[in-house]
Amino acid sequence: MTDLRPDGGQDTAQNTVLVTTARGKTGRRVAERLAARGAAVRAGSRDGGARPGGTPFDWEDPGTWAGALRGADAAYVAYYPDLAAPGAVDAMARFGRLASDAGLRRVVLLSGRGEPEAVRAEDALRAGFPGLTVVRAAFFAQNFTEGLLAGGVAEGAVVFPAGSTAEPFVDADDLADVIVAALTRDGHEGVVHELTGPRLLTFAEVAAEIGGAAGREVAYEPVTADEYAALLQGFGVPAPEARWLAGLFAMLLDGHNASVTDGVKRVLGREPRDFGDVVREAFR
Structure with a gap:
């Protein structure tokens, strides 16, 4: 199976690709697209060994990493809970060394836009x-x-x-298409999209x-970071994690990310999908 990309490069989809969080929002989409293109997908998850076609992989258990990487050609890395989280830098440094030792040709990392701590984790993985x-x-x-705020939306409120x-909200399907392109096509090595x-x-x-x-009223209810942390704790999130998450969201939404890029178009040769199209599809 060989396709030509818009710039003339060849698609090498017949690879074995580890997807580190194959049941997550992006991992599921990436795994489905890779399988459709003929790749052998290692669907990594904590209970991967108990699932048909699954591969044991747990970010909290480094002992699962080397086995999941062995014999793979490429890997999609989506670190849980976030690259800015404590412990991410050390995890990325170790994973990078293992990926190099295993002989992988491509590693694609999902990172957050405008996250200084995530850049440290990027650098740690790049070092290996x-x-x-x-x-x-x-x-x-x-x-x-389908994620963090879906429950509130169902009840008529976006609290954040x-x-x-x-x-500039990005479509997860566009994101998955870019990741698959980077995993299967030459020319993305060493690049930041x-x-x-x-x-x-x-x-x-x-x-x-x-x-x-949706055909019903949905209101936005702004809250402070402290109020949001308290809300998360009410849903059972441990206090330290709740405070960290609330602080991260407040930092990301302080205005420094309020600009659009042409990253999707540069990789895929088309415009990114609009937020309105995403939600109309979700509620039709």
């Missing part, structure tokens, strides 16, 4: 695997339909510490667009 491809993503549009800041959607939206505008797509 110099050809690393980094994909830095804006806030996912699908966080409102974003104030009036605008964000920064991905956003095509326009900026405030969370109030997001709530209005979701409400229009």
Whole structure:
């Protein structure tokens, strides 16, 4: 199976690819696309050994990493809970060395856009695997339909510490398409791709667009980082993790990410999908 990409390079999809979080929002999409292109997918997860076609892989158990990498040609790395989290730098340094020792040709890392601590983790992985491809993503549009904020949306409210800041929400399907291109095509080694959607939206505008797509009222309720941390604790998130997550979101949405990029178009040769299209599809 060989396809030609827009710039004339060849697609080498017949690889064995480890997807480190194959049941996550992006990992599931990446795994499905790779399988459709003929790749042998190692679907990594904590219970991978108990699932058909699964591969044991747990970020909290480094003993599972080498076996998952052995014999693979490439790997998609999505670190849980976030590259800015404590312990990520050490984990990425170790994973990079193992990937090099295993002879992988490509490693693609999902990173956060505008996260200084995530850049440290990127550098740690790159030190072990110099050809690393980094994909830095804006806030996912699908966080409102199948992720972090979907429960609140179902109840008619988007509660988040974003104030009036605008964000260029990126479609997770666009993100997966870019990641698959980087995993299967030459020319992405050593490159950093920064991905956003095509326009900026405030969370109030997001709530209005979701409400229009769903045919019911959805309101945005801004809260402070401390209030959001308390809300997370009410849902059972441990206090240290809740404070860390709330602080991370508040930092990401302080305005420094309020710009769009052409990253999707440069890789895929087409415009990124608009937030409105994503939510209309989700609620049709």
